[in-house]
Amino acid sequence: MSADRNEPSRPAQVQGAAAVTKGLRLLQVIPELGEAASARAIQQRLEMPRPTVYRLLNTLEQEGFIERNPLGGEYVLGREILRLARQSMTQGSLQARFRPTLQAIGKATGETVHLGVPYGCHMTFIDKVESTDMVRMASYVGMPIPMHSTSVGKAYLAALGDAECEQYLEKLRLESITERTLTSLDALRDELAITRERGYAIDDEENEQGIICFGRAIRAADGTLAGGISMSVPRYRLHDDVRQKVIDALFRLIE
Known part of the structure; x- marks a missing residue:
């Protein structure tokens, strides 16, 4: 994921770490918002530029970490999160x-x-x-x-x-x-x-x-x-x- 145009140029390693941090924060926000986890609500909660949030959503959805709920269109955690978490189920x-x-x-x-x-x-x-x-x-x-x-x-x-x-x-x-x-x-x-x-x-x-x-x-x-x-x-x-x-x-x- 590339940096936004309005963000200062930084070494690739730093940019990569920042993208990971943003992606992890987005994953935390989705269950916090619950049924209100629309793209707009996620962007407002994260206070990130809209292009950044949409790139993160698209990437995480493609990788199976998030999905859209068919009942309302909001985002939910995906099957890859389930696979990673299943051994720690209570x-x-x-x-x-x-x-x-x-x-x-x-x-x-x-x-x-x-x-x-x-x-x-x-x-x-x-x-x-x-x-x-x-x-x-x-x-x-x-x-x-x-x-x-x-x-x-x-x-x-x-x-x-x-x-x-x-x-x-x-x-x-x-x-x-x-x-x-x-x-x-x-x-x-x-x-x-x-x-x-x-x-x-x-x-x-x-x-x-x-x-x-x-x-x-x-x-x-x-x-x-x-x-x-x-x-x-x-x-x-x-x-x-x-x-x-x-x-x-x-x-x-x-x-």
Whole structure:
């Protein structure tokens, strides 16, 4: 990031350190402002030149440190911050709260289980229990995944109130990831209605060929909607008895 025209010339090393300091201060300001973290509000709080703030916002967004909330357009901390911070999560975090649930589902089914939360217009895995089988889903903690093509994303969307769900749908980019991905709003709305009725979501090879996923929404200790848990099964071993075992585990082990 270059210095502003109105700033005096300084050695590159000093300019670089100053840019890092500004970027870190911007990251601190976003959670301080909360739902009011618009670009204008951030610039006013930092008392920096507008071009500087916009360059910082663009750079941090490109690197995944910040994202825009689809419900209001304000900035929120991004998936890269989550990845860096996940090992220091407190005992009261979702990860700590639902780790035993993920382990219990994994033990009951032998399949890969994920815990995902919304970040901007996608979900992010914040915990994972691996399948005991050698063939398993390629994924990692901190991985961003679309909402419209995954069971954890669709489970979360379906559990939102109507108004909040529509706000998300208006912002989502319904990209085709496989030939089975739902890419129209009407089709996605129909799928979310079915999800609400049956109580769980299905990703039928919509995000990864050969992988079927089942997901249910989860709530934090205070009852607020927090994210979802999904289970991934390779299609070749998803026989009727396995499917029923997976669904039973989701309902029995997720509160």
